[in-house]
Amino acid sequence: DELCSKQACSTKKMAEIARDAILYGGKDVAKAQKAAEDLLQKLVANGCDEAKAAPLSRKAAASLNEARSVIVVLCGEGDGAQEPNFDRFWRYLKRSADRVDQLTTAVLDIGDGALGALVSKRFEELGSTPITDVEKVVAALKPTASSTTEIQERLCVLYASQTGNAECIAKDVKVEIEARSPTCSVVVKPLDAWRERVDGTELIGKGATCIIIASTTGNGDAPDNGERFWRYVRKRAQPSDLLEGVRYCVLGLGDTNYDKFCHVGKVLDGRFAEVGADRFYELGCADEAMGLEHAVDPWLNGLWPALCGLGLIGDGSVREKVDLGEPVPVACCCSTDHAGLLLRGFDVDKFLRENPRGLDEAQLPKVREASSAEVTAAEENGRAGAFSAVRPFEAPVVGASVLADANGRRVVHVELDLTASGARYEPGDSVGVRCPNDHESLKAAAAALGVKEVSSSELIHNADLSAAPSRSVLRALAGWCSDTKERDLCLALAARPAGKLLYDACVARPRLKAYELLAALPSCRPPSEAALAGALPRLSARYYSVASSPLTPDGAARKEIVSLCFSVVKYEAGAGTNAAHSLEGADRVYARKGLCTTWLDELVRPVLAGKTITDRVPCFLKPSEAFALPEDPDAPILMVGPGTGVAPFVGFLEHRARKRRATAVSAPPPPPSALPGARPALPGARPALPGARPALPGARPSLPGARPSVQRAPQKPKTTTTTLYFGCRARDVDWLYRERMQAHASAGLDLRLAFSREDPDTKVYVQHLVKEDARKVAQLLSDGVGRVYVCGDGANMARDVHHALAHSLVAAGKAADKGAALAALEVLKKDGRLLHDIWSPIDEYED
């Protein structure tokens, strides 16, 4: 009646009525009405109390252009022209030229279907979006969370993780929450999946409680799987209520060796609050330099009560109060030869008595199937082409050489052809390499699964079998053990704080790998490859700096052949355990290898022997905006890159030289006597030219074909706008890219070499040379244009070089004291004139 009647009823009012309405009509109007009302009940039950059911009318038709969504329920025959409950609506609709592009429509015909066909066709002509599925209409009509006071609780753990630490912690958090509240279901996703919907709302949407675990990578950058959200949330234009109704807390992971410690975590924590989200628990910042667990464990210990306070989980108090008490005597129980995880001396019964809930079955996670959807594609970048960590390019290997191979240190140079990928790289960029799990780990996985060989790509390429088993992995393995002792051991290792000592001895110190543990648990049988892959952390990409220029030698064209160099990682783990913990056998040393560098080294061995290989390297380009060369190939730059830290500078030097050639602004040729590798006149004197060996009595003879030594060069090349500080052990041992460096030095590069093991009395490092050159360094730092680049080990070298730079400023009178010098360096960093590409030594173990 309301709809059909009354001139008195305004169009606006009609629009309100028609909005979210079910309109019914047709010859058998009673039947249509009944169907409409049933539907209405369904809508109301779905929280859609704005919806109305009303008969079709002309005015209803006239106000469709203001409606959002309409369901038309029809029951008639033929074309319905004479049916009063349809006719006027239809006549208006037929003649109307008003577009209804905003409208979602569903037409339900419970008669012979003819009227429905007419109306549907007309709706479409006018631009509406048809929905044939009523459930979808119901969902479309359902009010958004903002218009209702009943907000559904959701708990999401979102991680931004480059090398897997944050991801592991996120998965552990889920397992822990579900153990405390078995009815609670937690979604764990990469941060970039924030738009995914659960129950119709986004993961970071109204009503969600979000635990964000975010590491920082690059130079204060977000990891690939959090980068899109990172950009989205920081946009200035975002409204101040963007995240209203979201409860959150943030755990940042970082490393104090880097400048912007936990930058991503800190910024996200502040930004969420700025855009209306409600912080329910304080920010945590974990430092990898100190050991992440020192901050992560206390932060997690505070998280449970905070979630409990929100009524989201149970208190789990019993488990948290247990303590290991006296150290449990335990034979160090892992072995790389897979002899078995021996429990000699580990008294499981005693452990159980002391930790009544330490091995709680409820801790066992539900088996989760692997889902590639969890890995969101990194945003495709123009320069990176269409390839990413998720979809790597299979690059042919077109060259390789060994740069050093002595004293247990092997450094390899590899050339990959990226042409077909469409990527366009620049010096300063990095290449991410996605290596698969190694044969040994896949063999162990196949044995545990009871199959001849592993076939699932998810397990071969995406799950990290070599990662240290985290608590969630331990719990998954426990759940798959039929032997109770093995199961209890896994749970004991996962129990916190009770099992920490055990974990340190058996997992952390020896750097036990997940597959080794799997191999040592004969009764552990994962139900499927997907289940095993799903329990493991993601096998992340390893990044290597580009060590080449995309320009052809004459600088005239581009060729996307990219060079990388890497040191084949080998190290020992396990030593140094505190004997006071009475852990037998804990002093055993384990030989460990880096996964990716070992794989790459093996892959390119035939190339080194002059053969062509068909194997490809799955990789993708990671462009760097900041760590880039200035446009002008003659702009002054100073580079500090010892060891493989020199890689980007090899690319820089090649690029500058080629660019100069192309623009015909090359440096004047060097004087003929300025030969790189020349000897200085006096013992201990600074070599006149790079690479010179001091003329000490008994010095090693020159290599065959080496140029004769010369005394101090009479004149330096004029162009010394480019300076490189390179360091290694000894010139004949690990001077990487020696010939290239010498060639560049001949063309004007000021090459400064620090050899740490040539003089038994004095170890010379790059920072010493930076200090020696205080005046020149200070001049470049304060000239307003020059740039300084530092690449390599962030723990020691980068810090010492930083102090050496500060020292230079003071020594040259450019800063009053060290404090002022450090402040000046901070300004230079902000201005993009002091740039770092550094890694922590721990990476050496992990790649």
Ligand SMILES: Cc1cc2nc3c(=O)[nH]c(=O)nc-3n(C[C@H](O)[C@H](O)[C@H](O)COP(=O)(O)O)c2cc1C
């Ligand atoms: C290449 C690289 C760059 C990094 N840059 C930073 C940084 O700028 N600030 C910081 O606090 N930590 C930095 N870190 C340390 C990481 O945040 C830390 O290792 C963290 O545990 C990694 O967590 P993820 O495995 O979840 O990515 C960097 C680590 C690497 C390997």
